[in-house]
Amino acid sequence: xxxxxxxxxxxxxxxxxxxxxIRRSGRRLGKTARRLAKPTKPAFTGARFGAARSTGSxxxxxxxxxxxxxxxxxxxxxIARPGRSGPxxxxxxxxxxxxxxxxxxGTSGLLYDRxxxxxxxxxxxxxxxxxxxxxxxxxxxEDGARMGDLKAATRELMAQMERDTGRRLDWVxxxxxxxxxxxxxxxxxxxxARMRDVVIARDYLTRGLRAxxxxxxxxxxxxxxxxxxxxxxxxxxxxxxxxxxxxxxxxKLEGTxxxxxxxxxxxxxxxxxxxxxRLRHLETLGFARxxxxxxxxxxxxxxxxxxxAGQRGDIIRTLAAEYSGREQGLxxxxxxxxxxxxxxxxxxxxxxxxxxxDTRYLLIEDFDGRVWHVPSGAADMTAxxxxxxxVELSKAAVIARPADxxxxxxxxxxxxxxxxxxxxxxxxxxxxxxxLSLKRRLEALRRDGIGERLGTGExxxxxxxxxxxxxxxxxxxxxxxxxxxxxxxxxxxxxxNAETWLDGNDPGGARGSKxxxxxxxxxQAWLRQQGLLGAGDDKLSADQRARLRSLELSRRTAxxxxxxxxxxxxxxxxxxxxxxxxxxxDLASGRMAIIGNxxxxxxxxxxxxxxxxxxxxxxxxQTATGLSWSLGAERGRGLxx
Numbered sequence: 001x002x003x004x005x006x007x008x009x010x011x012x013x014x015x016x017x018x019x020x021x022i023r024r025s026g027r028r029l030g031k032t033a034r035r036l037a038k039p040t041k042p043a044f045t046g047a048r049f050g051a052a053r054s055t056g057s058x059x060x061x062x063x064x065x066x067x068x069x070x071x072x073x074x075x076x077x078x079i080a081r082p083g084r085s086g087p088x089x090x091x092x093x094x095x096x097x098x099x100x101x102x103x104x105x106g107t108s109g110l111l112y113d114r115x116x117x118x119x120x121x122x123x124x125x126x127x128x129x130x131x132x133x134x135x136x137x138x139x140x141x142e143d144g145a146r147m148g149d150l151k152a153a154t155r156e157l158m159a160q161m162e163r164d165t166g167r168r169l170d171w172v173x174x175x176x177x178x179x180x181x182x183x184x185x186x187x188x189x190x191x192x193a194r195m196r197d198v199v200i201a202r203d204y205l206t207r208g209l210r211a212x213x214x215x216x217x218x219x220x221x222x223x224x225x226x227x228x229x230x231x232x233x234x235x236x237x238x239x240x241x242x243x244x245x246x247x248x249x250x251x252k253l254e255g256t257x258x259x260x261x262x263x264x265x266x267x268x269x270x271x272x273x274x275x276x277x278r279l280r281h282l283e284t285l286g287f288a289r290x291x292x293x294x295x296x297x298x299x300x301x302x303x304x305x306x307x308x309a310g311q312r313g314d315i316i317r318t319l320a321a322e323y324s325g326r327e328q329g330l331x332x333x334x335x336x337x338x339x340x341x342x343x344x345x346x347x348x349x350x351x352x353x354x355x356x357x358d359t360r361y362l363l364i365e366d367f368d369g370r371v372w373h374v375p376s377g378a379a380d381m382t383a384x385x386x387x388x389x390x391v392e393l394s395k396a397a398v399i400a401r402p403a404d405x406x407x408x409x410x411x412x413x414x415x416x417x418x419x420x421x422x423x424x425x426x427x428x429x430x431x432x433x434x435x436l437s438l439k440r441r442l443e444a445l446r447r448d449g450i451g452e453r454l455g456t457g458e459x460x461x462x463x464x465x466x467x468x469x470x471x472x473x474x475x476x477x478x479x480x481x482x483x484x485x486x487x488x489x490x491x492x493x494x495x496x497n498a499e500t501w502l503d504g505n506d507p508g509g510a511r512g513s514k515x516x517x518x519x520x521x522x523x524q525a526w527l528r529q530q531g532l533l534g535a536g537d538d539k540l541s542a543d544q545r546a547r548l549r550s551l552e553l554s555r556r557t558a559x560x561x562x563x564x565x566x567x568x569x570x571x572x573x574x575x576x577x578x579x580x581x582x583x584x585x586d587l588a589s590g591r592m593a594i595i596g597n598x599x600x601x602x603x604x605x606x607x608x609x610x611x612x613x614x615x616x617x618x619x620x621x622q623t624a625t626g627l628s629w630s631l632g633a634e635r636g637r638g639l640x641x
């Protein structure tokens with residue numbers, strides 16, 4: 001510094017110098033603090049894809065709790081779309097939820113909403129008939145039995161969901177007490193009170209809603225105590241199903257081997273004791289094999305086998321609750337060997353397999369008195385045989401669908417790739433609806449690991465596609481085929497003025513069945529009383545059987561015509577008819593589809609594929625070789641059969 005410009009500091013009161021700068025810094029710091037205090041947005045909020053926060057709405061008094069101390073709640077969500085099934089899909093689900101035995105003391109399920117109980121389902125279904133989709137939710141608190149009446153908790157949960165989504169939802173619910181864990185089914189319309197489409201973020205449906213339900217259960221019952229947590233984990237040691245302990249064991253696997261060295265610390269020793277106890281239980285089930293003092297080797301597919309055992313246990317518990325005593329000696333038709341003889345019997349009952357998707361398993365009682373469980377994939381559950389119908393079970397042949405072969409043919413010609421554009425080139429006459437059905441089929445197969453969807457919108461199809469697709473179809477049905485031999489119960493066949501299954505020669509090969517033998521004798525006695533059988537005869541002639549079939553069809557057609565005040569139409573080769581598929585009619589000679597309009601109707605042989613088309617417009621044409629049909633008034637290829 002030069003001598004010509006001396007520097008003389010001037011000192012003032014402390015705090016004066018730079019006060020304005022300090023105030024600015026303080027304001028910026030306060031802004032930052034307030035911004036950080038707000039909930040941060042996750043990586044995916046669903047803002048562009050739906051409403052609702054993704055993290056739920058944890059209350060202030062629960063924010064200090066760890067995840068392990070929260071009350072556990074299972075939440076399952078399914079978004080149902082009518083598709084080709086039409087609005088009947090919505091009606092069937094709501095009707096199924098109200099089935100007998102689902103409520104307390106075996107009563108029917110009682111629908112309720114935010115304001116009232118005993119809601120009329122017709123009003124809700126009328127409002128939702130044209131909705132593009134429907135949300136189906138199951139809420140099952142682990143401590144549901146301790147929560148008492150679930151209605152108040154459900155209404156509180158739905159109020160929280162409305163706050164999270166920022167809109168008023170149109171919903172109904174029903175509580176089910178037919179299993180060991182009381183749970184609630186909630187159905188939410190796809191449109192809100194203002195008739196706007198309801199779109200909810202996926203992460204809210206998969207995580208946020210469960211967090212909100214767990215917060216609610218924890219607020220009502222208090223947090224889980226350490227003793228409760230320890231007892232719950234200890235109970236998992238001896239369960240014959242997939243558990244949280246199995247997940248811990250799976251995480252420690254090195255290949256198929258797990259080593260359990262000594263642990264230090266009380267918590268680590270407790271966890272190790274539970275895992276070792278679980279491994280010893282899995283050893284008794286044949287899923288683990290000791291290979292050292294503290295090591296085990298797990299069998300191939302032990303995870304899937306445990307999950308399957310859990311599903312079977314759920315089925316048996318459901319049968320114990322709904323059909324007392326029927327769970328004793330239950331057999332699973334999937335266990336039939338490839339060389340096993342066919343099983344013939346009658347449909348006894350149905351049970352819930354997937355309540356979100358309305359799939360049901362069948363219980364079949366054979367003529368030796370054994371009860372068999374049949375998975376839903378073995379039958380067309382959109383129009384299943386009624387209880388008492390005679391059915392036959394056999395091992396399903398591994399046969400590919402025609403659609404799978406069509407996909408493979410296009411891919412073979414295109415170098416292992418399928419797309420809608422390539423299919424049009426290969427088959428110019430295919431309809432857009434048919435190609436859309438192929439894409440849906442490919443998507444279903446992809447979820448099972450068959451085929452690969454490329455970013456270009458094409459699908460990679462390998463050489464073994466047809467065989468793997470056929471195997472997938474067989475697995476869906478549990479490797480079983482169910483054929484309906486008679487849609488009419490056996491007891492009704494005895495005095496029926498029609499050709500019945502009992503009139504056949506040794507029907508079903510069940511010659512040794514006492515019950516079947518008695519019914520056949522009663523049937524023959526009735527036929528003799530009617531003068532249709534002579535004193536020494538035991539079976540009808542071919543002409544008599546044909547005449548009985550014709551009489552039954554004429555009689556039932558006349559009854560239906562009188563009830564509906566319409567004219568019955570008898571189709572001749574070359575005739576065509578357009579109408580709505582109104583339902584079906586079960587005759588002793590087989591099931592008939594009812595297709596009609598305002599003035600006429602026609603009865604035609606039923607096909608399994610028709611079950612999903614009830615309520616839709618169809619076109620049918622009688623040919624010299626049989627009957628062809630297609631959706632709508634458009635005939636030709638595509639969805640035609």
